[in-house]
Amino acid sequence: MLDLNICHLYPDLLNTYGDRGNMLALQRRAQWHGINVAIQNITIGDSFDASAFDIVFLGGGQDYEQEIIQKDVLEQKGSEIKNAINNMKVFLCICGGFQLMGKYYKTWDGKEIEFLDALDLWTVGGKERMIGNIVFESDIISDEGKPLKIAGFENHSGRTYLGSDIRPLGKVLYGNGNNGTDGYEGAVYNNVYCSYSHGSLLPKNPLLTDHLLTLALKQKYDTFSALNILDDTFENAARASVIQRILK
Numbered sequence: 001m002l003d004l005n006i007c008h009l010y011p012d013l014l015n016t017y018g019d020r021g022n023m024l025a026l027q028r029r030a031q032w033h034g035i036n037v038a039i040q041n042i043t044i045g046d047s048f049d050a051s052a053f054d055i056v057f058l059g060g061g062q063d064y065e066q067e068i069i070q071k072d073v074l075e076q077k078g079s080e081i082k083n084a085i086n087n088m089k090v091f092l093c094i095c096g097g098f099q100l101m102g103k104y105y106k107t108w109d110g111k112e113i114e115f116l117d118a119l120d121l122w123t124v125g126g127k128e129r130m131i132g133n134i135v136f137e138s139d140i141i142s143d144e145g146k147p148l149k150i151a152g153f154e155n156h157s158g159r160t161y162l163g164s165d166i167r168p169l170g171k172v173l174y175g176n177g178n179n180g181t182d183g184y185e186g187a188v189y190n191n192v193y194c195s196y197s198h199g200s201l202l203p204k205n206p207l208l209t210d211h212l213l214t215l216a217l218k219q220k221y222d223t224f225s226a227l228n229i230l231d232d233t234f235e236n237a238a239r240a241s242v243i244q245r246i247l248k
């Protein structure tokens, strides 16, 4: 039986708006595909050995929580995270976790917080928060030959900008995305997937969940080629109605 080990990094601090739902979606869909999943929580003070995991997840957190973990992530876990990224480990990073992967975060009141510098991106806070539903389209994942439309919910003050070395996860169809101006949402580098879309991202978008599981299984098992197709009638109907409502 195939198995996957998933790490939830800083689950006690980075887990806003139900981001843990992404872990549950990964676990449950993997089980439906006949894959065993173990989840381990790792937080401040814990040692982090990336080689023990196939997927690493970081959720969102407010400026306050990001400041609390900054020292630990930079000094204790940073080089392990960077090596894992270079070695094509699968990461999913949401909102505050997405920002944390970048070079710095300049808060809306002018404080500059140094971040990991694992990805070529940076974040500048604005006074007005960007809150609400979001729909974006990603040509990285195919939905019957067309770019996948992804539905989510965003709530952030930070405006994130991507450098030349990294591509967006998708193009915004409704909402703000990375910064409300360039029309991009999220980021992808190697097997690191970042998004501003919170908790319901993977439960709402099963093809994205399967995409991440597939990447992780291909990294782990040389002979793995593809997941079986699940009956997603219910999930697809729910997703289509959410997207239709938002885009109407």
Ligand code: GLN
Residues within 6 Å of the ligand: 016, 059, 060, 061, 062, 063, 064, 066, 094, 095, 096, 097, 099, 155, 156, 157, 158, 159
């Ligand atoms: N602190 C960040 C911001 O407000 C992240 C917010 C979040 O993760 N929801 O931009």
